[in-house]
Each structure stands twice: as structure tokens, then as C-alpha cells.
Amino acid sequence: MAANESYPDDLRYHPEHDWARVEGDEAVLGITWFAQDALGELVHFEAPEIGATLTQNASYAEVESVKAVSDVIAPISGEVLDVNQKAVDEPETINEDPYGEGWLVRIRLADAGELDALMDADAYKAHVAEQ
């Protein structure tokens, strides 16, 4: 079942409703609770290839609900190190646990300086409140 609305403090957020959890020179990326709620039950995650290059603010994947398809925007640039196979095989995992089991990809950061452009949880909550 769908998760309750939350925006963890340890993440950095992109205005297009994507999050990044930075771990050293790597980061785990996903979509926010707001994004999965707006899309509804996800039935497909079109993942990038391992080794693909992500560019900040550009689409790197697609998620689809029964009714619609949506681009997933890269909050930061980098190289894809790993794809969450569980999100591919059981896309509903993204609805159920968007910040945990429902992560999308792990990347190696291209430019840690790009993180400055992202929002913290409080700024993102204010952003969501305006939607």
C-alpha cells in the first residue's frame, strides 16, 4: 500500500520532485512522495543502462502509471553504477517506499558542486505546498 507523505531531512531535492541521497562521491536517486502520489500506482520503470551518463536537470528514465508516462529528471550529473532491479520488476515498490526500497539508481557524482543547486527538506516542502 501507498506510503504516508514524508520528506526525509537527509535528502537533497530537485524542484521536479526528485531526491538524491549523497554517500561520499556517490548518490542514490529516486522520486519523491509527491511525485509518486501525483502519478498514482506505478506499473513501469524504464531504467537507464548501467554506465549511462546523467545530466543535471535532464531526463534519465521514465516512470509510468496506468494512465500516463512521466520523465524522471536527474537532480545531479553522474554515471549510473547500479539500477534498482526491484523497482524494475515491481514498480509498485516506488509507491510503497519511495525513499527506501523504491530507489531508482545509484550514480557516481560528476560534480559535487551541483548539489548546491538542490533544496533541503524544508525548502522542498515549501515548494510542494505551492503546487
Added chain:
Amino acid sequence: MNATLRRTPLYERHVAAGARMVPFAGWEMPVQYDGVIPEHLAVRADAGAFDVSHMGQIHVEGPAARELLQSLLSNDLDRLGDGDAQYTLLTNEQGGIVDDLIVYRMNHGHFFLVVNAGNREVAYEWLKEREIRGTEVRDASDDYALIAVQGPSSVQKLGLPDAPPFTHAMGEVADIEVMVCRTGYTGEKGVELLCPAEDGAELWDAVLQRGVVPCGLGARDTLRLEVCYPLHGNDITQETDAISAGLGWTCALEKDFTGVETLRQVKERGPERKLVAFVMEERAIPRQGMSIERGGEVTSGTHSPSLDVGIGMGYVPAERAAPDTELAIDVRGKTRRARIVKKPIYRKET
């Protein structure tokens, strides 16, 4: 939300229940309540209710009503007795489909048509302009609420008697007088309940109180596509003919009706393209407008909640329209394999 969108008599109920409202054919309608997938599965396993009050209702009355409709509708009206219903097409001179609809025979001088929401004005004007002496065509769409209750438990939950499909009779649900139509758009047993607009909200409440799950237009679309019921505007249009769409069974080609000559020709020489159903063989969801390689186009596509796979319908060249033929679909620049299947895509296990 656009202020010019129309609202059904159940609008307040949908909003109060937290349904997600979207614009559809000029109406503000619920696309989902709890979610498309649970609603879809509830209809397949038990019972679900849909507000379809946005659909149009047209009365055709008078001593020449039968004569008029027999000349404008594709199916043979003379197969109907009082209390019967029939799926039929309103056709244009080129054999194209103005609308697909259900005609209910009340008596020999009174037929009742339920037409698509998006074609309500077009269908009404089409009929009105062709009125003949001894007929009266009347748009009564605003007079009624229409609630579809569908699923294997639907009839029993409503406390209604069983009856054959494509019949209708007056009945009561929770002391509200309704026209009980044994018709639907889901492939399941069920009814469509027609009542005066002012009774609509009370009827909706009574249906839900009997443990029927409220459903939105999202589930209505996935349910109909699994059983390959065409959607006007997607799979059939004024530019597509019934033979190519696999709806030849709704055309009484031995009688005279608008466009029949063209349809006879298409039938005789065989259609150039056919509307087929397909299932994805790779993980992808087909969508309306995607091209099918070697000539063809997806007209409807979605994720099938019953089968957990991408499904769709589309037109392909007739020589490559046989079941089991492999298709390649352009899914936003990536080629994805699909396979033509015999209609319907979903069949109930018995």
C-alpha cells in the same frame, strides 16, 4: 479546474469521497478513487460502480420511429422486441462511425438511445436533422443520472433478479425507481441503472452501501480494453469503418442504412487494414498514437491490471493481422515487441 466543465448529479459525492477529478469530454469526472488497479480488480472479482451520467440519452418516438432508426443505424432493429437492447452504430455516408451506441426498445413507437458523452451533440443533431414525418427526436441527457454497476456480484448485491444480457425493465433499488439495463462496458455481468437526475445521488449512496466499490474512468478504460470493446474517438471514428474495426457483426448489410454500399464493398473485397488486439512481449506500455512498424498505429493502449502486462489495440495491414503475428511498436524511440492475440485479450477463467 476549468470553470466551463460540466458536472454530473453525483459530482458532490465524488469530491466528498476524495476522488481525483479530471476533465473528460467536457465533463469533470472521477478518474479514480483509491486507485485504478484495485478498482479494476474489484470489478473483475466482485462489484464496482461507475458514474456514467455524462453519457447522452436520446428519445426517438412516434409511429415512424422504427423506420427512421432502421435507416440510420447499422444493426437490424427488427430483432428487438419490447424490453430488448442492442449494440449498434450510427454511420455516415462513407461507412464511417458517427457514434457507437445502445438502443433500447421501449415499445414499437419509442426507442431510447444511450450515446457517448463526447458525441452527445453530434449524435443528437445527426438524428434531429434526419427526422421524418411521424418521428420526434429529443435530447433528454440532462434529465437522467446513469450508474453502471458491474462485476460478478453486482446483481446480487443490488437485490435484483437475474435477467439475460441486452434486456431492460423497470425495477427498484432502495425504493428508488430505476430503469435496469442489462448492459455495460466491462465484460462482466452487470447492470446500468437509469434514474431521474434528482434521484442520482441517493441511488449512488444506496449502491455503495451494498458494498459496491466506487470506480473511476481509469478502471472503466482498462476494463473495456481488456475485453476489446472499442472506444469511439480512439479505435473507431468517422474515418474508420465497421468492417475494418471488426464490428461487421453489428451491420445488417442486407438492409438499407446510411453508408451500407461502402460497407458492402469493403466486406466484399476485404478491408485494407484491421483493428487487432495485442499483448506486449517486452516490458513496455503501448499508448494511443504510437506507430507500429511496417504500417500501423496504436489506437488504445494501457497496462492490464488483470494480466499485469502492456496491452492495446491498433490498425495493421490486413495481410499481417492474424493472431500470433509479431508486431514491433515504437515506444518513444525504442522498439518493443508485441504479439497479436485473438479478441478478447482477457477471458474469465471458468
